[in-house]
Amino acid sequence: MIKRLVDAWVRQRFDVDKMRGPVEKQLKKPLPHNVGWFHTLGSMSLFLFLSQVVTGILLLVYYRPTVNEAFESVKFIMTKPYMGWLYRQVHAWGANLMVIVVFLHMLRTYITGSYKKPREVTWIFGVFLFIFTMIFGFTGYLLPWNQLAYWATTVGTEVAGSVPIVGEWIRTLMRGGPSVGSETLSRFFVIHVIILPWLLVLLVLIHLFLVRLQGVATMERVDEEKEVDKAHGTPFFPTHVLKEGIVFYILLGILITLAILAPFDLGEKADPLTTPHAIKPEWYFLPFYQVLKYFPKLAGIFVVTLAPIFLFLWPFLDRNKERDPRKRPFAVGFCILVLLSLFIFGVVGYLSETERQLFGKTYYFDVYGLPHAGTAAEHMAKLTDAEVK
Numbered sequence: 001m002i003k004r005l006v007d008a009w010v011r012q013r014f015d016v017d018k019m020r021g022p023v024e025k026q027l028k029k030p031l032p033h034n035v036g037w038f039h040t041l042g043s044m045s046l047f048l049f050l051s052q053v054v055t056g057i058l059l060l061v062y063y064r065p066t067v068n069e070a071f072e073s074v075k076f077i078m079t080k081p082y083m084g085w086l087y088r089q090v091h092a093w094g095a096n097l098m099v100i101v102v103f104l105h106m107l108r109t110y111i112t113g114s115y116k117k118p119r120e121v122t123w124i125f126g127v128f129l130f131i132f133t134m135i136f137g138f139t140g141y142l143l144p145w146n147q148l149a150y151w152a153t154t155v156g157t158e159v160a161g162s163v164p165i166v167g168e169w170i171r172t173l174m175r176g177g178p179s180v181g182s183e184t185l186s187r188f189f190v191i192h193v194i195i196l197p198w199l200l201v202l203l204v205l206i207h208l209f210l211v212r213l214q215g216v217a218t219m220e221r222v223d224e225e226k227e228v229d230k231a232h233g234t235p236f237f238p239t240h241v242l243k244e245g246i247v248f249y250i251l252l253g254i255l256i257t258l259a260i261l262a263p264f265d266l267g268e269k270a271d272p273l274t275t276p277h278a279i280k281p282e283w284y285f286l287p288f289y290q291v292l293k294y295f296p297k298l299a300g301i302f303v304v305t306l307a308p309i310f311l312f313l314w315p316f317l318d319r320n321k322e323r324d325p326r327k328r329p330f331a332v333g334f335c336i337l338v339l340l341s342l343f344i345f346g347v348v349g350y351l352s353e354t355e356r357q358l359f360g361k362t363y364y365f366d367v368y369g370l371p372h373a374g375t376a377a378e379h380m381a382k383l384t385d386a387e388v389k
């Protein structure tokens with residue numbers, strides 16, 4: 001049936017046979033033997049991005065980007081339209097999973113030394129993709145216009161404001177005024193639904209073009225890398241494509257399960273006059289936010305902005321020609337140290353300014369994450385006493 005349709009209609013209009021060659025060449029391109037399940041993390045990132053685009057378009061049907069209507073419109077989406085609750089939850093969970101998966105993909109390319117010559121530019125485009133994925137999350141977080149989002153954005157834009165010289169300008173540019181308000185919502189909306197999606201599409205296309213052009217990295221030394229031939233490689237189609245299909249299916253299952261079993265609460269509508277206790281950014285900014293607390297303002301900003309600069313420059317700083325992680329103890333050790341620090345500062349940030357029950361006792365974790373026996377109120381009272389003395 002399809003063959004007859006192609007013969008009768010398509011073939012008379014387009015030179016299908018001429019296209020077949022290049023398409024088949026790409027599909028049959030052999031991948032190195034080291035390509036396994038971890039190499040599906042890149043396409044998993046792409047899958048999540050596409051899922052965000054689809055669910056984002058569905059959300060746009062009813063979402064209203066104004067201070068008076070945003071919260072109510074999200075509430076409406078969650079209760080009235082067919083499956084509205086599902087696509088809102090899949091979008092919210094998708095944003096979080098995308099940060100995790102893109103990060104894991106970056107980690108995979110780091111551990112296998114894939115960022116080394118000649119793939120430094122692929123890595124640099126990747127770092128842009130990672131940063132824009134985080135900004136995607138930051139701008140999207142404000143859109144439901146709830147208390148949590150409003151105050152997290154106030155804090156986030158305040159941090160940007162402490163950058164020397166240009167900080168004030170950046171903060172006003174982000175907020176569209178002295179405080180977070182209707183101008184901020186409009187700006188974040190435009191960035192979130194127009195600028196970032198198209199920018200990401202462009203960057204992903206360049207990133208994938210580079211991956212295809214240079215081929216997936218082998219585990220050989222930089223100066224010994226040879227082109228993979230058919231006899232020694234794994235075919236992209238069907239072997240790798242099948243793996244990708246399986247992980248897409250599992251990801252979709254995870255997204256829907258999380259949407260059903262752990263839905264995100266909308267909370268209360270934003271109230272600029274009521275500051276909640278302990279305002280915190282989203283979990284993926286939490287380690288950086290916590291680090292900022294330990295340094296004087298300027299030094300903190302300097303430390304935190306070093307991280308992305310370091311990521312961009314890493315392929316040029318690492319002069320070791322080996323790709324095998326067992327032969328790169330410094331790079332791997334450094335990576336473990338960074339991961340541990342992110343985890344520790346993240347946990348401390350999560351615990352900070354909360355009251356917890358540990359081994360049958362109540363502890364209050366102060367703003368620096370230090371535990372104090374007793375409740376928050378008792379701690380505050382002690383502080384006031386000390387201050388009085």
Ligand code: HEM
Nearest residue numbers: 039041042043045046106109114123126127129130216217
């Ligand atoms: C939306 C985000 C991203 C998408 C959709 C994406 C997609 C992909 C895909 C499909 C591949 C080929 C298969 C694979 O190795 O997994 C790939 C390879 C690669 N990606 Fe990404 N990527 C993203 C972000 C990043 C980030 C954040 C980095 C690092 C900073 C990065 C660095 C690389 C490198 C170096 C390769 C070559 C891997 C090799 O040759 O072994 N990518 N990417």
